[in-house]
Amino acid sequence: IYKWHHSGLNRWHGRGSTADFQKIIQERCDDYTQQIRPRARSGNCQGIQQAFTSAFISKDPCKATKEDYKPLLDLAYPTVPCDKAVFWSKTKELAHEYAKRRGLLTLEDTLLGSLADGLSWCGEPGSPDLNYQSCPDWKKDCRTNYFSVFWEALSERFAENVCGTVQVVLNGSIENAFDKMSIFGRVEAPNLSPTVTLKAWLVHDPGKPPSDSCSGPSIKELESILNQRSVRFICRDNLSRDQFLGSF
Numbered sequence: 001i002y003k004w005h006h007s008g009l010n011r012w013h014g015r016g017s018t019a020d021f022q023k024i025i026q027e028r029c030d031d032y033t034q035q036i037r038p039r040a041r042s043g044n045c046q047g048i049q050q051a052f053t054s055a056f057i058s059k060d061p062c063k064a065t066k067e068d069y070k071p072l073l074d075l076a077y078p079t080v081p082c083d084k085a086v087f088w089s090k091t092k093e094l095a096h097e098y099a100k101r102r103g104l105l106t107l108e109d110t111l112l113g114s115l116a117d118g119l120s121w122c123g124e125p126g127s128p129d130l131n132y133q134s135c136p137d138w139k140k141d142c143r144t145n146y147f148s149v150f151w152e153a154l155s156e157r158f159a160e161n162v163c164g165t166v167q168v169v170l171n172g173s174i175e176n177a178f179d180k181m182s183i184f185g186r187v188e189a190p191n192l193s194p195t196v197t198l199k200a201w202l203v204h205d206p207g208k209p210p211s212d213s214c215s216g217p218s219i220k221e222l223e224s225i226l227n228q229r230s231v232r233f234i235c236r237d238n239l240s241r242d243q244f245l246g247s248f
């Protein structure tokens with residue numbers, strides 16, 4: 001009974017590892033370093049693939065730490081040129097569309113962000129394989145899972161390193177456009193450096209009135225986090241998707 005319970009690959013409540021995880025990482029890395037941003041090269045795709053898998057393979061999938069990912073992050077630090085960074089929260093698709101149209105860059109345009117985007121992964125203690133059946137869910141199983149800790153560690157480095165005027169695309173159709181529990185709220189905003197200016201865009205769904213604004217309490221909370229760090233803040237609200245994506 002002990003063995004059955006403790007080696008059950010189905011015990012977690014989240015999506016299992018993506019099939020062919022290692023192969024996808026390898027292929028995305030080759031594409032990225034050769035074609036997508038060859039000048040941001042980090043060359044060593046084999047080393048990156050190995051550092052990625054050895055961060056979590058054979059380990060308890062609920063005991064991830066930022067240190068587990070340090071060797072990987074040291075191989076491919078997420079950096080973008082000044083004035084080009086775009087953050088997002090509850091606006092993934094829109095922020096990526098905006099960045100693409102304006103020649104700006106999100107975390108998913110950096111090497112490690114692009115490798116992991118949309119994938120899922122976890123290991124199993126004592127096993128050299130990934131668990132393809134299930135992985136821990138942030139809410140139902142544990143917060144310190146390898147997927148969540150990866151995005152937190154990567155986002156923290158990204159935020160520390162941005163410079164100039166950077167932007168964040170927030171969802172104006174929810175009550176709290178700024179969510180202090182999100183990765184943007186918890187990890188990115190508090191790690192911006194004092195020389196940065198943050199420009200926030202509150203974009204609401206087509207055909208609906210906005211649910212939050214630059215003068216609402218959630219944005220005031222963002223402002224106070226930024227004030228403590230002497231980060232300058234600019235905010236624009238009441239934008240529809242088309243206004244935001246088009247020129248205005």
Ligand code: APR
Pocket residue numbers: 086087088089090091092106107108116117118119147148151155158181182183184185188
């Ligand atoms: N692919 C899949 N999942 C992701 C990705 C990604 N590229 N990036 C983040 N995640 C996970 C994280 O666990 C995150 O909490 O999905 C969640 C997205 O939740 P949101 O509330 O929409 O946004 P937020 O938590 O603020 O995270 C997005 O963090 O990854 C950075 O630079 C990125 O600014 C962005 C922010």
